[in-house]
Structures are given as structure tokens and as C-alpha cells.
Amino acid sequence: MISLFITVFIFLLLAVIVEVATTALRLTGLDIHTARFQALSALSGTGFTTNESELVTKDKQRRVIVMTLMIVGPIGFITILTSILLSSRENVMLYQLLALAILAFLILRVSRSRRIMAIFHKVIEHSLKRRHYPRKVALEEVLQLNDKFGVCEIKISKHSIFCDKTLAESSIKEKGFIVLAIKRKGELLAVPHADDKIIEEDILVIFGNLSYIREFTK
Numbered sequence: 001m002i003s004l005f006i007t008v009f010i011f012l013l014l015a016v017i018v019e020v021a022t023t024a025l026r027l028t029g030l031d032i033h034t035a036r037f038q039a040l041s042a043l044s045g046t047g048f049t050t051n052e053s054e055l056v057t058k059d060k061q062r063r064v065i066v067m068t069l070m071i072v073g074p075i076g077f078i079t080i081l082t083s084i085l086l087s088s089r090e091n092v093m094l095y096q097l098l099a100l101a102i103l104a105f106l107i108l109r110v111s112r113s114r115r116i117m118a119i120f121h122k123v124i125e126h127s128l129k130r131r132h133y134p135r136k137v138a139l140e141e142v143l144q145l146n147d148k149f150g151v152c153e154i155k156i157s158k159h160s161i162f163c164d165k166t167l168a169e170s171s172i173k174e175k176g177f178i179v180l181a182i183k184r185k186g187e188l189l190a191v192p193h194a195d196d197k198i199i200e201e202d203i204l205v206i207f208g209n210l211s212y213i214r215e216f217t218k
Helices: 002-027 032-044 051-057 060-087 094-111 114-130 210-216
Strands: 139-144 149-155 178-184 187-190 203-209
Touching (some): 002 094, 032 060, 149 210
Antiparallel strands (some): 139 149, 149 203, 178 203
């Protein structure tokens, strides 16, 4: 019976590790869906080859997170396999299996609750920030027109100098960049006006010199 509880505990621990890694990857600029997919990929050792994978390999912080998952994953799965083999030698009562089934059901219900998971991610994010986990402005190349110029995305954090300013107040245009659109909560504000306000979590789609943009967002 102890082996079965160990198996359930390891499953739960791996699930928590995935969510922590998801939040950590999201703080580097990835959206939550891409972050969770890459975390699951690394933990399970599946190694899907996707365009998003390049976003991980090009970034040092993301590589560290993924490499940690690649080490933790096999250890966790080996422990689970060992526990299952040991439990096959034990005499398990019906009520014990029922208790495990109820526990697994409760864990599943909690994991499917958007409200609970949102609170959970906020707690993790707050904890990472307290440990001075480095936040990065997301700067991913969308379209490179030539060796110098292209269209890029910049994710706005609450500490950004652009946050809570209008486009005119931000002086982005004076810095040599043009804002083509603003992505906000799944919606796209195309051809924004000078009086449109930039808020936290906005993603600015800008055109300009790529090297200048990278230097400016450091």
C-alpha cells in the first residue's frame, strides 16, 4: 500500500514541477500554453521538434529550466516504475484502492479548476520574484526583412518604462521604432493611435532595427 501512495505522490510532485516550470518559462516571455507544452516535453523526454523549441534553445534561462526538467523527469518515472513493481507484491485491500481512486479524482478536479490553478500560478510567480528570478522582456523575431530590419514583439511587464503610458508619451517613435499593433488578452489592436495606452502584459508588435531593439530592451 505504501508503494501505491508513493506512486501517487510522485505523480503529484511531477505535476507540481511542471506547473512551476511553466510559470518560470512564462516569466521569460513565453505564453502559458507554449510554456506548459515545452515543460511537459522536457519532463517526459518526448522532445517534440517545433518552432517554439527554438525559442527555448536560444535563451539561456529557458535552457536551464528545460535541462533541469530533463534530469528530474527520468528520475521521477523510474521511481514510479519501481513503486508499481513493489506494489504488485503487496496485498492491497479494496478500501485502499478506493481511497487512492478518490485521492486521484480530487487531484484531477483541482488541476482542472481554472480559478485554483490561477491562484497557484500567482503564488509560484510571487515566490520566484521574491527569489529575484530574472524577468526578461520577450523579444522574438517575427519577420526579418533584411540583415538589419524586421518586425518583432516586445512583451510589457509592470516594470517596463512603457507601462501605463500612451504611445505618444512613450516616445517609441522618436526612438526609431514603429508600433504596428498591440496584442492584448487574445485580441489584436491593429494600427494603434498615439493616445492608445500601453498596459501590463501587452505585446507590442514593432518595426525597426533589430539590433537597436535588442539593445534597447536589455
